[in-house]
Amino acid sequence: MSLDALPPLRDVIAAHGLGANKAFGQHFLLDLNLTGKIASLAGDMSAAHAVEIGPGPGGLTRAILAAGAKTLTVIEKDSRFLGALGEIGTASGGRLDIIEADALKVDEDASLPRDGARIILSNLPYNVGTLLLIKWLEAEPVWWSRAVLMFQREVADRVVAAPGTKAYGRLAVISQARCEVRMGLKVPARAFTPPPKVDSAVVVLDPLPDDKRFADVEALGIVTASAFGQRRKTLRRSLAQAAGQTGASAEDLLTAAGIDPGARAETVDVAGFRRLAEAWRAAKG
Known part of the structure; x- marks a missing residue:
């Protein structure tokens, strides 16, 4: 089976009895056009190794693989999704590696191949998104070359905020002292299943060169x-x-x-x- 032959995500969710777990901050993206746009923000991934946190039923997972990532490692804490992700792995021709773990405790650097760029792409669980971002920002040496991350819109605004604005604060300073940051895509709540109470946005972060990135x-x-x-x-x-x-x-x-x-x-x-x-x-x- 190829990626194109996989059943629609709604059918996968129904077949495996999957539902979003509020305790894990889960909201699923089922729109293939939207997940494709998010994956495209990573740029050329033909020689890159991608990592995705909280893939759920695999909507963004499929898009990353379809976009040509050399390999993709997904880190999923909720074991209910392993079956659906395994089906994507079979269809990917061996390009998908599945790790069942809490992403806050995983050493991504040690988990990913080293023969190419490493790119983080994730629709981050709302309850741990900021913690994961800080974890990656603090990594030294920096093991990733780009991060394409979806947050609640409020958090995304805080990452890219300029001085003198209401959203400007600690998260903006740390993010921008370590990376070039930009708003990549705004996503309305209705795009998710189930829809959250707030809109979301995708932020793109590129680590600054060693001589420009603040180390302390x-x-x-x-x-x-x-x-x-x-x-x-x-x-x-x-x-x-x-x-x-x-x-x-x-x-x-x-x-x-x-x-x-x-x-x-x-x-x-x-x-x-x-x-x-x-x-x-x-x-x-």
């Missing part, structure tokens, strides 16, 4: 958590907690970073937070 993610995480934890306060006040770990004052750190101590976190660009993280690390010693 720990320091960046500490200063952004402190700065954005009290958004309404000036940085002179909101940064006190992070500064307290170094023995320096918030004013000292901000001055060293060339940032106005009277500014608020949402007005400071990514470059400013990079300097602030460097100042924190220097003071920490």
Whole structure:
């Protein structure tokens, strides 16, 4: 059997008695046109190894394989879907590897072949999407070359947000200090089965080159958590907690970073937070 000969996803769901599990944040994409568009955001995958988190009945899985991925590894926590995924594996000609596991605990770097680019493509479960993104952003060395990720629209907006906007915060700073990010595709709630209460969006992330990617993610995480934890306060006040770990004052750190101590976190660009993280690390010693 070939991929084209596989039965429609709705028939697969009915035959295997599959339904979305709210506890796992599951919402299925059954529109082949839409899953094809998402897969296309990965670019040429003919020499690439793809990994998908939470494939469910395999809608995006089929699209990734149809788009020509050299191999695809899917990581699925819910054992109910293994039968349907196995059928796709048979039809893929040996290009699909299935791992039953919690993606938060999997070492993807060790699980994927190393003879080509590695691309993450996922309609991420709503309840762990941000945690998975942070896990991949913190990876050093970076094992992936591109990530095409669907989130709730609110989360996607936070990843690509610019300084001075309501959505700009810690997630934007960390994402953009490590990657080039862009909004790839907006997806209405009605596209899913069952439809969630909110719209979704696909974000594309490309890791920055080594000489441009900010390496000290720990320091960046500490200063952004402190700065954005009290958004309404000036940085002179909101940064006190992070500064307290170094023995320096918030004013000292901000001055060293060339940032106005009277500014608020949402007005400071990514470059400013990079300097602030460097100042924190220097003071920490």
